[in-house]
Amino acid sequence: MQPKGSLDGFRDFYPEDLARRTLIFRAWRSVARRYSFVEYDGPPLEPLDLYTAKSGEEIVTQLYNFTDKGGRAVSLRPEMTPTFARMVSARANALPKPVRWFSIPQLFRYERAQRGRKREHFQLNIDIVGEASELADAELLAVAVDIMRELGLGPDDVRAKVSDRRLLNALLEAIGVTEAQRGAVYAVLDKIARQPHVVSREKLEAAGLAPNQVERILALPDIGSIDDLERDFGHVDGCKASIAAFAKYVAHTHALGIGAWVDLDLSIVRGLAYYTGTVFELFDARGELRAICGGGRYDHLLSQLGGVDLPALGFGMGDVVLGELLKERGLFGDAVMDCPDFWVVCAEGAEPAAVLHAAACLRRMGYAAEYVLNEEKLRTQKSTAQIKAAERAGAAWLLIVRDAAHAEVRPLSRTRGEGPAEGAVIELHDLEDAERGFAALSEAGVPAPRED
């Protein structure tokens, strides 16, 4: 019987894959922490109605939902926001505002399997609850951009496209678009880069918009700055306040040091979803990949989900597109698997027990230590064979146990090439005491162990 493979769209993370995932997770956690966000998590399985309450019954076709053995309609989580809303709402009064939380859930969608499309991914979720000011919007965007920076990407690699629903609605009102027509306009703007203009034009006309209105709408994505906004709409009373508010948001992004990454792009509407204010997406600058990240302000969502009525904003950043970009840019170089700091060698005539003892001491000091995991081989295998195993494992240092009391410390690289150089000899006894041990190893040139 051959073991079967995993399900289509689900990933096995072999150690080299997991190391890359860890590189991304570390950047997420490290930057989130610097912005003073604290981590939370919820169950990967939730009551089905948590999702239908937010997205309607039609979402069920995309879910991994089923009836459990107790007759409950349940679903693997397709997104984190409903769980987040439930948890924050349950403690809304006790939590200091603004709430600054992040999470790294694995999310599941039953999608038609396509090339590169997964049915699961990990997604950083960062949310702020309880602050309506533009500064919160800028801070949120700054976290997303700083994650790019942390991963080695620059403003030439990634662009942050930002817009604001309130601003867009004011501009559309100035153009004479009615609230009833707004949905059709959003849908056209959302697809404007991927759809021929003639199709966009037809759709806008079908929504009842006059030719001059259509032209002004199709020109909106050309607005690329606050100056453009002022020029085209600054004279309209109904637009002044939202242009000023948006200008504040942009000014804050500059004060926070991310201004060079940010482009105003009025075609960013984030579908027809629940956003109420700023919206943004991060894209690779070449425009070859799907969005790296998307989010914005959703001031009414928490109360719509039956929770607290507090202003809120957040974004989601998945590991798949980001991983493709890092791979393409050669930025996964550091994500090698951990290698042992030490390989402990049993020299001819030494006792295997001394090797075990030395390895235990090194480990207790915080070093990663490995050795040939077989007493008989420790006793009989030549040092050169053990050193080959150390090389295969990528160990940095050798600790060659000479006898019950002494060992030689050698960088592994020195053992290659021009024959065996002598290393520093230390007393094994010194390793039993961390302070003496660090002193002895440091004298032999070994750096302190990595902090976890």
Added chain:
Amino acid sequence: MQPKGSLDGFRDFYPEDLARRTLIFRAWRSVARRYSFVEYDGPPLEPLDLYTAKSGEEIVTQLYNFTDKGGRAVSLRPEMTPTFARMVSARANALPKPVRWFSIPQLFRYERAQRGRKREHFQLNIDIVGEASELADAELLAVAVDIMRELGLGPDDVRAKVSDRRLLNALLEAIGVTEAQRGAVYAVLDKIARQPHVVSREKLEAAGLAPNQVERILALPDIGSIDDLERDFGHVDGCKASIAAFAKYVAHTHALGIGAWVDLDLSIVRGLAYYTGTVFELFDARGELRAICGGGRYDHLLSQLGGVDLPALGFGMGDVVLGELLKERGLFGDAVMDCPDFWVVCAEGAEPAAVLHAAACLRRMGYAAEYVLNEEKLRTQKSTAQIKAAERAGAAWLLIVRDAAHAEVRPLSRTRGEGPAEGAVIELHDLEDAERGFAALSEAGVPAPRED
């Protein structure tokens, strides 16, 4: 509409809960790394037959299994071993031996909800593949014990109960137990501490064992040392080899520095499962909790699952019982949520933009920095009110922005008590360059930022 709660048996991890989980995960990863294990992961959803192939159809009653929208019979993973076996087998030839892998999957079982019983938990899985020697068994146990040590527990808190199926089988053969009777004896031994002796006796008699055999079996758990083994069975030819092998295993645990934690306990059989050699469980020394951890050698399992025929051993350690023990012993003290290193205050007359700029610089240096997330409040709120917010957030230091060029650095504690002491004044400009920034802050008494 009130937001519904989570499913019974599933946990919400609020930030303070997540901090405790992170403390456990960190110890797991840190110790595993020191033993040179590398991390992997697999999908939480797998084909159902991956589990029925190992455990038979009866396991289905305990699974979160369902039919997905493509008609596949799938299940949330109840354990990691089948996934591990599939992944290792697929690359068995390419992987250097011994394979030393670990993973921290979340696992799911549909169990009747009881007090303290969860339907999900996280479980550290550590496995070694490709090494049959006793040294591998000792190394595996040493990882488990060192995790206890890493978490602050000692041999007075936790005991490692060890046995060996090969040894037990030899002893049972010496007593005259047939292979057909072995299952009944295992079942009695497994329950011997929780079941009245009279019941155990009845069950053994029902299996066809003679009174003197029954007495010798019931006395097996009293054997507590290699000496006891030698005394009672050392003269039996069929027992000599397995006693000697077991003595080697115990000697290795001493060389690895964990001998003081280990008790021989022949009642440890780990149910009727697939183990073939050493078996062990870790228990709290007071015997109040369920097992913290269990594992052993399973040399035939990989080939039975349709994979490679390689010796293998491993253990699983869940987060729930371990968490109960740490809580009870007061060892979660360090698992406080992260607090900001700095709170940036906007002094009267300073510009909010300077606060944002200072926060961005601190973050780029690696510090966690927070400030009042509202431009209007930054402009108008008194410093004392902002400092109160800093206290509520548990910030360690204040950076009080005085004007566009200067800020004062103060430890937060000094601001309490006898009125506002003056802190060190630094130039904001210095923070723009990491080296100059670290020098300026260090002079003000601020330690280097935490490494992630």
